[in-house]
Amino acid sequence: MLILECPYCGVKGEETEFHGGGEAHLKRFGPGSDDDQFHDYLFSRVNPKGVHLERWRHVNGCGKWFHAARDTMTLEVFGTYSAQVFEPPQDIKDKISAKRPGWQWREFS
Amino acid sequence: MSNAVSALSGAEFQGIAHVKEQGLIGMITLRGDFASDAFKAAAEAVSGCALPEVRKITVADNGNRLAWMSPDEMLLVCDHGAAPQAVADLTERLGGEHSMVVNVSDARAVFRIEGEKCREVVAKVAPVDMADFGVDDFRRTRFAQVPAAFWMSGAESVDVVCFRSVAQYMFDLLSVAAQEGSEVGVY
Incomplete structure (x- = not known):
């Protein structure tokens, strides 16, 4: 079972x-972007086995x-964080690194 | 004007706990910036309650309750007849403050589960650890398949709020969970 903790109300x-x-x-790639960028934005998703955001x-x-x-x-949750960020905060990255050294996800590692 | 009627007109069930639809209850959704002094002042003045902490509910001397629904939403529970006036007062006090005040009394149904086994009835249908749930706690969650919120109105009594459209489902659900001889004996 996947157990998540909401960072806003603290409910586990x-x-x-x-x-x-x-x-x-x-x-988001909208007006002004080329077709490939728009295609990737709409349809291209990673489907990793392991670390996922x-x-x-x-x-x-x-x-x-x-x-x-x-x-x-493993359904292990490394952490949850605010929606108002463009990349995972450092403490979340550290938590993942502690358990999955050398992890990489898109441009983050 | 037509008479206001509650969802199930006070339907009751007696099993390991007593389940009763609570009739007409006033409820006001209040949204805004909790950090704003104007918002805090208006909410406290009209409700008579202290501002609740995260996932808490506070009670005023006159029985009003103010509950934490989300980081920008509160629920004011009051008398059904007093709700329109409270909405008018809140709207006036908030003035130009970025906020929303809506009377949702008639969109909701309220049930009370009373008795020694009330925690057990809730624990059967909601994914909540009832062991450390206290009288000042408030929780929004799901009851089987429908969204609901609840708090403890006493040491052995739980008040459950759900949408009016699922009131019959909620009553049937709670009645089954409170069936005679169905206690698990955890709490």
Whole structure:
């Protein structure tokens, strides 16, 4: 079972209280971008075995979106953090590094 | 004007705990910036309650309750008849402050689960650890398949709020969870 902690209300809940929102830290390519960039923005997603950064919503609780860093294979959650950031904060990166040395996810490591 | 009628007109069930629909209760959704002094002052003055901490609920002398719903939302629980006036007062006091005040009384249903086994009834249907849930705690979660919020209105009594459209589902659910002889004996 996946157990997440909402960074806004501090509830430690199991998966059914939340709703997954797909890959985190997408950069939007809209008007002015070329077709390949727009295509990747719309359709291209990573599907890693191991460290993954995702968006989640506390749908049956405070209703807020947040980010989660977890392992897709073991369901271990390294940490959850605010939605108002463009990249994972250093303490989350450190937590992942402590358990999965040398991890890489998109441009983050 | 037409008479206001609650969702299940006070339906009751007696099992290992007593489940009762609470009838008409005033509820006001209050959204804004909790850090703003104007917002705090208006919320405290109209509700009579202290501002609740994260996932807490506070009570005023007149029975009003103010609950923490999310980082920018509070729920004011008051008398059904007093709600429209409270909305008017809040709106006036908040003035140009970035905020939202809505009377949602008739969009909701409220149930009370009373008895020694009330924690057990909740624990069966909601993913919440009831062992350390106290009288000043407030929690938004799901009850089986529907969203709900609850708090403890006494040492052995839990108040559950859900959408009016799922009131019958909630009553049936709580009634099954409170069936005679169904206690698990955890709490």
